[in-house]
Amino acid sequence: MQSPKQPIGRPRENRVDAAIRAAVRELVPRVGYAGLTMDAIAAEAGIGKAAIYRRHTSRGELVFSVLVHGRKTRSLPDTGTLAGDLTALADLILGIFTDPVTAAATPGLLADLQQQPDIAARFQERFVAEERALISALLERARQRGELAAAADPVLVHAAVLGTAYAWLFLLAQPPTPALASRIAALGEAAARGH
Structure with missing residues (x-):
């Protein structure tokens, strides 16, 4: 042996x-x-x-690993309304983007992801897919409550919420305000309702 x-x-x-x-x-x-x-x-x-x-x-792989190390899977409360659930989602995303390390690293890291497909794939699996699953679940809850007449497109809702938060903080360099999460949620709700 x-x-x-x-x-x-x-x-x-x-x-x-x-x-x-x-x-x-x-x-x-x-x-x-x-x-x-x-x-x-x-x-x-x-x-x-x-x-x-x-x-x-x-560097991109290193910073990515630091941003996700020890990160627990996020969950969102069931607030009882689509608007409340989307506000909680927007608040979660804004919290991630305003973390000092994430805020300083995100624009450069996203640029590097274009050149590093293996890290880009991990980003999709770890961040994007996780958020998309949260959105799919909250949209299904809203449909079951009768708030949505038909199944909404989680990709479109995700783009409305995540894209608006990113554009506000990084492209327009605006500070987060107390009402920002609910305003972003309203855009996500409009996307969910097809408006």
């Missing part, structure tokens, strides 16, 4: 992973995504650059 083989190379160290994540979370709001370099991350984390490259093949 053969003994189990030892893994090749050194085992991953959790403290190094944690130091890399902490360095990225510290640097991105300070220097922005464009100013983030592997050298700066290594210096901030107090590790060698090779340790980063053993874990991450690119």
Whole structure:
């Protein structure tokens, strides 16, 4: 009987992973995504650059992993109305986009995703598909309550809510306001009703 083989190379160290994540979370709001370099991350984390490259093949892959690490699957409350559910969704999306690291990294990371299809696919699976499932569920609840006469297009509703939040915060550089989530929800509701 053969003994189990030892893994090749050194085992991953959790403290190094944690130091890399902490360095990225510290640097991105300070220097922005464009100013983030592997050298700066290594210096901030107090590790060698090779340790980063053993874990991450690119800046985009590294920042993506930091943004999703330890992230719990989100859920939305059933507020009892389509407007309330869409407001909760808009509030959730605005909360993600206004996180200091996400806010500083999102525009540059989205640009990098165009050049890195493997990370773009993970982004679709991890962020987009998760939000789309939440939207499909809330639209179905609204249909069952009689608020919608027919099944609504979750892709269109998602585009109305996510796209408006992104455009407001990043393209138009407007600050979030207390009424913003409900205003975005109204656009999502219009999309759901086909108006």
